[in-house]
Amino acid sequence: MRKRVFAFTVFTVFIAGAAFGRGFLTAQSFPETFQDLSFTDRIVVLQDGYEDYESEYDANGVCISGCTYAGITIEQDNILTQKETAASLVQSALYEAQQKQPTQPILSNKPTQSGQQTKPNGDGAYYCQNQRMDIPLHQAIPRGEPVANRPRISSPYGNRTHPVTGKPQLHKGIDYAVPSLTLVYTTADGIVEKTWTDNSGCGNGLLIKHATGIRTQYCHLDHVTVKNGEHVFAGCPVALSDNTGQSTGPHLHYSMKNESGNYLDPSAYTGRAN
Numbered sequence: 001m002r003k004r005v006f007a008f009t010v011f012t013v014f015i016a017g018a019a020f021g022r023g024f025l026t027a028q029s030f031p032e033t034f035q036d037l038s039f040t041d042r043i044v045v046l047q048d049g050y051e052d053y054e055s056e057y058d059a060n061g062v063c064i065s066g067c068t069y070a071g072i073t074i075e076q077d078n079i080l081t082q083k084e085t086a087a088s089l090v091q092s093a094l095y096e097a098q099q100k101q102p103t104q105p106i107l108s109n110k111p112t113q114s115g116q117q118t119k120p121n122g123d124g125a126y127y128c129q130n131q132r133m134d135i136p137l138h139q140a141i142p143r144g145e146p147v148a149n150r151p152r153i154s155s156p157y158g159n160r161t162h163p164v165t166g167k168p169q170l171h172k173g174i175d176y177a178v179p180s181l182t183l184v185y186t187t188a189d190g191i192v193e194k195t196w197t198d199n200s201g202c203g204n205g206l207l208i209k210h211a212t213g214i215r216t217q218y219c220h221l222d223h224v225t226v227k228n229g230e231h232v233f234a235g236c237p238v239a240l241s242d243n244t245g246q247s248t249g250p251h252l253h254y255s256m257k258n259e260s261g262n263y264l265d266p267s268a269y270t271g272r273a274n
Contacts, residue, residue, distance in 0.1 A: 130235035142187035173255030203245020213259025
């Protein structure tokens with residue numbers, strides 16, 4: 001009986017440790033894809049908000065992981081993304097035509113951080129100062145680039161060979177070749193939906209929800225300067241770039257999704273494909 005009680009106690013402690021993550025499972029190196037992880041490692045990574053943000057295909061161009069539909073080809077996935085992008089552009093244009101831009105600055109309920117210029121208001125609130133002349137004040141739809149001064153695009157949206165795995169891939173984002181600790185800006189007003197870390201993909205990531213359900217995603221960050229649920233404003237810094245996750249050098253990966261969670265071609269919104 002004593003042996004059974006001891007075994008049950010050990011099993012309970014193991015499950016509790018796995019469920020509550022990093023206190024029990026310390027830092028570790030992850031395999032290339034989420035599908036390769038053990039059950040307990042998946043628990044830890046899911047707690048940090050991991051998502052399979054890059055699709056990969058076999059030598060015949062058939063999806064292996066991270067695709068909208070199982071068995072879809074690169075060409076089919078690209079066509080689907082372009083259709084979703086065209087529909088999103090129409091919806092965005094209609095939304096912008098119906099909305100009136102606010103004439104007064106929107107207040108954040110707390111001081112902003114890491115490079116954001118603020119000034120105190122009488123009631124303790126803070127103004128976020130838009131630092132990007134190319135991003136309109138309180139823009140509702142994310143248009144423009146998340147980094148300043150039009151840096152080199154090291155990997156545009158489209159077909160490529162993944163630089164780490166060597167597998168065919170539809171790169172559903174834009175990679176900006178910027179040095180570590182470059183300021184990353186939100187391209188529209190929105191709400192921080194998620195911040196997370198995963199060592200096997202996005203690294204330190206940030207997801208912001210904007211009007212019409214569009215979401216912008218920022219990967220390989222050094223750290224974010226905002227918190228989940230916080231309101232953010234167009235043209236204000238929200239993170240610093242780096243080389244975290246599955247990456248071969250310092251850069252910012254920027255991608256966009258629609259309200260259904262399907263990826264969009266971000267170049268249709270940034271105004272620059274390469």
